[in-house]
Amino acid sequence: MERIVFLDRGGISVPLRPPCFPHHWQEYPDTRPEDVVGRLADATIAITDQVAISAEHLAELPQLRLIAVAATGVDHVDLDACRHQGVTVVNVRNWSVSVPEHVFSLILALRRNLLAYHEAIREGAWQRSEGYLVQVEPMPRSLSGATLGIIGVGALGSAVAALGKAFGMEVLFAERKGAAELRPDRTPFEEVLAKCDVLVLLCPLTEESRGMIGAAELELMPRHAILVNCGRGGLLDEAALAQALEEGAIAGAGLDVLTQEPPRDGSPLLDLKRPNLIVTPHVAWISDRSLATLAEQVIGNVEGFVLGHPRNLVV
Template sequence: MENIVFLDRSTLEATIRRPAFPHQWEEYATTAPEEIVVRLIDATIVITNKVPLRAETLAQLPQLKLIAEAATGVNNIDVDWCRKHGIAVANIRNYAVHAVPEHVFMMILALRRNLLAYRADLQRGLWQQSDQFCLFTHPVRDIHGSTLGVIGHGVLGQAVAEMAKAFGMKVLFAEHKGATESRPGFAPFEQVLEESDVVTLHVPLTEATRNLIGADELRRMKPSSLLINAARGGVVDEDALAEALREGYIAGAGCDVLSAEPPSAGNPLLILDLPNLIVTPHIAWASREAMQILADQLIANIETFVRGAPQNLVT
């Protein structure tokens, strides 16, 4: 009988059906680092969303056969150690193909039309004091006819691109940073930064993508352009982005992710009080519909593994 332990059930607001095979099920709302080994000592299958499972922890869990990641990113798991020691790791894929693009465009539209700035002006009574029927305190820009630069050509990047086309935007997919040649359908990385009115990020956090967007990249962008990050916080140098917004190198930014989550005191993007910066608490993926798709796929990953036909493995 499989012994399944869910370490951080509170991270998923969805109905989770139980697997269709004999098993024991144990779940915890949250799990502190010092509680991991105690809770998993008899587990054969562990479900985690953000609880870290590193080599020193995994080495103490000889019964463990499968780590079912309740997310797409697996940077909380020592995947190399698992691969070397025969522990399967399965993740979730293609579940937020509507939720994330909708969130991205919510931020793009709000920033291009200066929604937060106008809301603040109304709260200060500026419209009430106006000598005409409307208020022109901030520029309002259409997205129709503008250019969207997409960094990341996975399912989410492609879904955002399709939505952009429906809005009448031109789409440029960026080639890998540092590539000497561009594949068909891709433009050089630097060209995408320089020509885009909006740059949106849809890449995983790896050593190759850490601080992918830094001071140099932000200075390449148009002063009228926007940066949207619904990927991972570490993909953007947050200090450089804060400076770019303060100094006006770019016109605005929308970030659904930060380098540390929950954020620590002093994060430069949370210190800024600017109407051209939108920060949301890692919720682009979290529509009720998307979370239910995730929950169903999570159990399917476990069931197919137990049947001997595993899916969505990263090991």
């Protein structure tokens, strides 16, 4: 009988149906690093949303056969150790309809300067106005006719591109940074940065992509451009972005992810109190429909592995 342990069930706030094979199920709202081995001591299948599973953990878990990640990103699982130990890793894919919506929520809020207008109302500026409106600088910029640069050409990037085109935007998909060859329908990385009015990061965090947006890359962007990151926090240098915003090197930024989550040690971006910076706490993926799709895919991935037709394989 398979023994399944969900290390951090608390993050998935929708029902999970039971797998269709004999099993023993144990779940925890969350799990501290020092408790991972103890909780997986008898498990053959581990499910994790964000709890890290390291090489040190795996060395003490010889019975573990499958790690089912209840997310798309797998940078919190030691994939090399899994390969060495023969542990299969699967993830969920193309499940969140809400991420593209969140991306455009940030884009629209920044481009329409909504935070500054909201604050003007709270401070009574409209109530005291002699005219019928209150205009706050900078003037809102239209998306129609603007250029949308996307780094990360997966399902999410394609969905964001479709929304951008619906707004009348020109869409550029960036080639990998430093790539020697240009693939069809891709634009050189630096050219996308130089041309974009809006830059969206949606790629996974790898050794290749870590820190790919720093001071030099931000300097390539037009001063009126905004940056949105709903990929992974480690994709950009937070100190460099904070400086760029303070100096007006770019016009704004919207982030749903930070390098450290939760940011207990702080972040240069959290210290900024600016209407052209919006930070949300890694919630772009959350919606009723998205979570229902994720829950079904997690169980389907586990069933596929046990029944001999694995899917969404990472390792």
